[in-house]
Amino acid sequence: MAERRYCKVTFGPEAATVDVRPGTTLLEAARRAHAPVRTRCGGVAGCLMCKVAVPPEQAAALSAPTPAERLKLGPLLEAGMRLSCQARILSDVHVEVPEDPLKAAVRKQLERQQSDELW
Numbered sequence: 837m838a839e840r841r842y843c844k845v846t847f848g849p850e851a852a853t854v855d856v857r858p859g860t861t862l863l864e865a866a867r868r869a870h871a872p873v874r875t876r877c878g879g880v881a882g883c884l885m886c887k888v889a890v891p892p893e894q895a896a897a898l899s900a901p902t903p904a905e906r907l908k909l910g911p912l913l914e915a916g917m918r919l920s921c922q923a924r925i926l927s928d929v930h931v932e933v934p935e936d937p938l939k940a941a942v943r944k945q946l947e948r949q950q951s952d953e954l955w
């Protein structure tokens with residue numbers, strides 16, 4: 837059987853998609869797909885900003901968590917979160933990018949204002 841040369845990676849909810857070689861990190865794939873995965877540490881498991889949600893049925897498509905990832909994520913790892921800078925792609929995979937906390941706060945405020953009778 838021929839070795840797979842590319843894996844299809846999809847980042848929800850925008851469905852940004854890219855084909856990458858196996859072994860590529862999710863963070864690198866996100867950059868290529870222009871998916872909004874944030875980072876501050878440059879990919880050394882230091883900032884925890886690159887978290888993505890991996891559905892249980894997709895977990896086998898990624899490498900096992902690194903010791904640094906286990907240490908940093910703790911119980912979030914069991915809840916399906918992964919650090920995109922540490923998780924390497926093994927096969928086709930779909931992950932969800934959480935909403936940026938600042939954008940979420942602004943969206944909630946706007947929703948509150950729209951439902952407020954004073955406005």
Ligand code: FES
Nearest residue numbers: 881883884886921
């Ligand atoms: S990029 Fe900082 S923890 Fe992954």
